[in-house]
Every structure is written in structure tokens, then in C-alpha cells.
Amino acid sequence: MALGLLVLAGCAASSDADATGEGAEALTSADDAGKVLFVSEPVPSSCRAGDDAARIRCLLEARYVSDPAARALALDLHRTTGGLPGLLPAQQIDGGFRGNIQLVPELPVGGHRKHLGWVRDAMQEIDRFFVDLRGPSGEALRYRWREIDFRFFRSVGRSTPSAFTEGTWEVAYNVSGSLVSSGPAVRETLFHEIFHINDWAHGEWSKTLAPIVSAIVARCGSRATCLAPYAPTKTMVRGGTYYAFQPGTGSMTMEYAAELATRFFEEESAAMAGRRRGEPAFKCGPAENRQVWALLVSEFFGGRDLVPACP
Numbered sequence: 001m002a003l004g005l006l007v008l009a010g011c012a013a014s015s016d017a018d019a020t021g022e023g024a025e026a027l028t029s030a031d032d033a034g035k036v037l038f039v040s041e042p043v044p045s046s047c048r049a050g051d052d053a054a055r056i057r058c059l060l061e062a063r064y065v066s067d068p069a070a071r072a073l074a075l076d077l078h079r080t081t082g083g084l085p086g087l088l089p090a091q092q093i094d095g096g097f098r099g100n101i102q103l104v105p106e107l108p109v110g111g112h113r114k115h116l117g118w119v120r121d122a123m124q125e126i127d128r129f130f131v132d133l134r135g136p137s138g139e140a141l142r143y144r145w146r147e148i149d150f151r152f153f154r155s156v157g158r159s160t161p162s163a164f165t166e167g168t169w170e171v172a173y174n175v176s177g178s179l180v181s182s183g184p185a186v187r188e189t190l191f192h193e194i195f196h197i198n199d200w201a202h203g204e205w206s207k208t209l210a211p212i213v214s215a216i217v218a219r220c221g222s223r224a225t226c227l228a229p230y231a232p233t234k235t236m237v238r239g240g241t242y243y244a245f246q247p248g249t250g251s252m253t254m255e256y257a258a259e260l261a262t263r264f265f266e267e268e269s270a271a272m273a274g275r276r277r278g279e280p281a282f283k284c285g286p287a288e289n290r291q292v293w294a295l296l297v298s299e300f301f302g303g304r305d306l307v308p309a310c311p
């Protein structure tokens with residue numbers, strides 16, 4: 001999400017028929033699971049028998065055979081959220097001003113196992129969040145948070161990018177990423193990334209916010225004091241401004257929207273738990289905030305907003 005996060009834009013997933021559901025009908029086939037878990041390595045022949053569910057379990061057990069504690073986390077992640085913790089193929093990416101960055105596949109086992117634990121916990125919390133947000137009616141939201149796969153990697157000699165998405169229902173996760181340093185930080189990073197995928201699946205919905213974001217930036221430039229009331233999160237770029245308004249991130253509006261969604265997650269979670277936050281609700285700030293909040297809630301979250309009305 002913030003400094004160190006790379007977003008590869010322009011990969012709209014709008015042709016995916018399952019794009020706007022919760023992922024329940026998008027169950028990964030055993031063949032696809034083999035690719036996520038083993039990439040170009042041969043898939044164990046012992047996992048060729050049985051139905052898809054049995055084969056995927058077998059593949060997960062084989063992938064994590066070296067670390068029983070990680071294997072338990074991997075199986076639990078898959079059982080509860082449908083996601084698979086796999087590997088990113090080795091690749092070199094253009095890190096902009098950071099130059100080329102080498103990414104190598106790295107399984108979250110041994111010293112990296114904590115990352116798998118944070119991902120499992122984050123995805124289960126995000127799942128509980130949406131179940132609660134939907135409420136007793138169980139009405140489907142036009143948002144997908146289940147069946148998200150993970151591609152673990154390590155950046156050689158770097159701590160960036162921490163996580164990124166490429167328009168598929170997968171999040172690439174860097175076990176040496178600077179932002180993925182605690183459970184809450186991982187939860188926030190994953191929520192931000194998963195929002196990007198949903199945004200693309202809605203035909204880059206965030207573009208509808210562009211006139212509002214442009215007007216704010218026209219007024220404030222990159223002056224943090226001027227931008228503060230409009231910034232959905234406090235994340236700043238080192239030597240720069242609020243991440244939501246940082247020029248040169250690929251698409252400012254896209255990042256602003258993902259930060260706005262993350263703020264939604266934080267505020268609604270607090271409202272559900274009856275917890276007071278130390279700052280006023282985002283929608284109770286300037287008129288622009290109220291406007292974008294309403295647009296976001298209606299597009300993705302079924303109009304459900306549990307944050308109390310403004311005084």
C-alpha cells in the first residue's frame with residue numbers, strides 16, 4: 001500500500017463472470033491449485049487421485065511438508081477462506097526510481113512462517129467483517145473477499161514492494177516487505193490490495209472519483225496540512241505527502257480509493273464492536289468526504305454504513 005508498494009495498474013478483470021461475487025462459485029480447480037502452489041515445479045503425482053477438494057488438500061500438505069506448523073496454517077486458510085498460499089514465479093520488475101527489482105519465490109515456512117499466520121488471521125477477520133456487514137439478511141455484496149490466492153516471494157536485497165496485485169484474484173506478498181511487519185499492518189495492506197482487484201472488476205470504478213480528487217489536489221498541491229482533512233488514512237510517503245495524494249504512484253485516484261476503502265473497513269469495524277475511534281468519522285469531514293463515502297458504500301458495500309450519522 002504505502003511507500004514501497006508497487007501497484008501494477010491497467011489489468012481490468014471486468015470480463016471475469018465471477019468478478020463481483022464473493023468468490024463462492026469461483027472455487028479453484030486442482031489443476032490451478034497445482035500452478036499456484038508449485039509454479040513450474042512438477043506437481044506431486046501422489047495428488048492426482050480423488051475429487052478437486054481432496055487433491056487440493058493433498059497438494060497443500062505436500063507443499064508444506066517441511067513445516068507442520070505452517071502446513072496447519074495453510075490448510076486452515078484454505079478451509080476457512082478458500083484461498084491458497086502459493087508462490088510467485090521468479091521475475092524481475094521495474095521498480096521505477098528504485099531500478100529493477102529481482103523477485104524470487106519464497107515459501108512462508110520456518111523463519112517466514114509468521115507471515116502465513118498474519119495472512120490467515122487477516123483473511124479470517126476480513127471474512128467476519130463482511131459477514132457482519134451483510135447482517136442477518138445475508139444479502140450478497142458486489143464485492144469479493146473469499147477465494148483470494150497468495151503468491152509469496154522475497155525481493156533480493158530490498159524490502160519493497162511489500163505486496164501487489166495484477167488484476168487477478170491473487171495478492172503477491174513479500175516476506176521481506178517493510179510494510180508487512182505486524183498483524184494489523186498485514187490486515188490493512190491486504191484490505192487495500194483486495195480493494196484494488198475489486199475496483200478493476202468494477203471497470204475501474206475509482207475513476208468516478210477523479211474529478212473530486214483532482215479538485216482537492218488543485219487546491220492543496222502536495223501540502224500535507226491542506227490535504228490532512230481529506231486524507232482517508234494517515235499513511236505518508238517518506239519525503240512526500242499522504243499516500244492517497246502522492247503523485248507518481250501509477251494512478252492517484254486508484255490509490256485514494258483503496259485508502260478510502262481501508263478507512264471504511266477501520267470505521268465500520270469499530271462501529272460493529274462499539275469501539276470509539278480517536279478521530280471524527282471520515283464522512284463528517286469536508287463535503288468531498290461525505291460524497292466519496294456515499295459513492296463507495298453504494299457501489300461495493302450494499303449501502304450498508306454502520307457508522308453513526310454526523311451530528
Ligand SMILES: [Zn+2]
Pocket residue numbers: 001005007192193196254255258
Ligand atoms: Zn495500492
